Amino acid sequence: MPIKAILTDIEGTTSAVSFVFDVLFPYAAKHLPAFVRLHAERADVAEQLAAVRRDGNEPNADVERVIEILLGWIAEDRKATPLKALQGMVWEQGYQAGQLKGHVYPDAVDALKRWHRDGFQLFVYSSGSIQAQRLIFGCSEAGDLTPLFSGYFDTTSGPKREAQSYANISQAISIEAGQILFLSDIVEELDAARTAGMATCGLAREGGELAGHVTVDSFARIDPSAF
Ligand SMILES: CSCCC(=O)C(=O)COP(=O)(O)O
């Protein structure tokens, strides 16, 4: 079945792990406490704080305790949906203030532009919230890349290591799984996408192999029509 769409991960795939770990996560850890204290009553923030209390099994946690839980989750890189939603809100302030610029590898920028020109539909699937995805591509060092993408998916479609999440995405975009090429640096994500019927390509930016999957070190080496 010919590939019609490309679904890509962000961290370690289009963008450097170091940008997420050394820039984005520390920015969130620094600014999240003040953001939460200031906006705790705002409906979209209050909804996420309630979800933290629920997921953290601390229904009576006050705002300071919720902040402590969130900082712990950042430190352990927990892919918790309410944390990701709040990080997106905090990063928005950083991008708007010009303190953050999204990192996207130049080879990824070139390939995404070429594939878009060639008629492939491009989608993102990341543990980062959809807001955070739009920001990293919209305020990237290479300019606004959002016109290249037809849609964004986050953990509200399901965890990235579960096959059902990829089936959900295939259904949402009305493209058969076999016509979607999924790109990621994490073998468990590639395995899950394959179980759902997608074609897969691993990204190992430092070299090496993602067991059982075609693996490349750059988007320049990916030819979607070869899958
Ligand atoms: C959307 S940029 C922030 C990335 C992030 O928070 C994250 O957890 C990365 O997850 P990914 O699924 O892109 O590896």
Ligand SMILES: [Mg+2]
């Ligand atoms: Mg990744």
